[in-house]
Amino acid sequence: MIAMEDLERIRDDLNRWHDWAYRRLYEYVEYKAEERGIAVTRENPEYTSQRCSKCGFTHGENRGGSDFCCQKCGYENHADYNAAKNIAMKSLRRSKKATGGGAPVGVRLNNGMLKPNGNYRTLSG
Numbered sequence: 868m869i870a871m872e873d874l875e876r877i878r879d880d881l882n883r884w885h886d887w888a889y890r891r892l893y894e895y896v897e898y899k900a901e902e903r904g905i906a907v908t909r910e911n912p913e914y915t916s917q918r919c920s921k922c923g924f925t926h927g928e929n930r931g932g933s934d935f936c937c938q939k940c941g942y943e944n945h946a947d948y949n950a951a952k953n954i955a956m957k958s959l960r961r962s963k964k965a966t967g968g969g970a971p972v973g974v975r976l977n978n979g980m981l982k983p984n985g986n987y988r989t990l991s992g
Contacts, residue, residue, distance in 0.1 A: 868905065868907070868908065869896060869905060869907045870909075870958030871893060871896065871907065871908070871910070872909070872915070872950075873910055873911055873912065874889050874912070893907075908958050908962075910954045910957045910958050910961075912950065912954065916930050916946055916947070916953075917929050919939065919940060919942050920942070920944075920949050920953050920956065921937065922942065924937055924939035926939075933946050934946060935949040
């Protein structure tokens with residue numbers, strides 16, 4: 868499964884070229900994934916950049932530009948990477964509900980795996 872941020876809701880914030888580029892990217896990914904039997908989902912990105920992917924605490928001060936630092940647990944990472952982990956988790960949870968409990972084993976992210984229970988494990992450890 869490929870989970871992508873659904874940018875259609877923020878269309879007013881994007882100029883037409885960006886809207887077109889995002890739509891074309893999504894169509895290409897969906898087309899290629901379908902050829903290989905891979906599902907593609909679009910997830911609502913609301914608060915994903917402010918939510919800690921480690922402990923779940925959501926606060927506006929967690930994100931400062933491209934930096935993410937959780938005000939509760941101290942987890943730090945690149946803000947976009949943290950948001951991507953949250954989007955993957957949303958997709959996992961929705962998939963688990965839709966299939967009556969059967970979710971993928973995990974989601975591959977950069978250098979690790981995100982499990983349906985929210986745990987993250989680096990591939991080297």
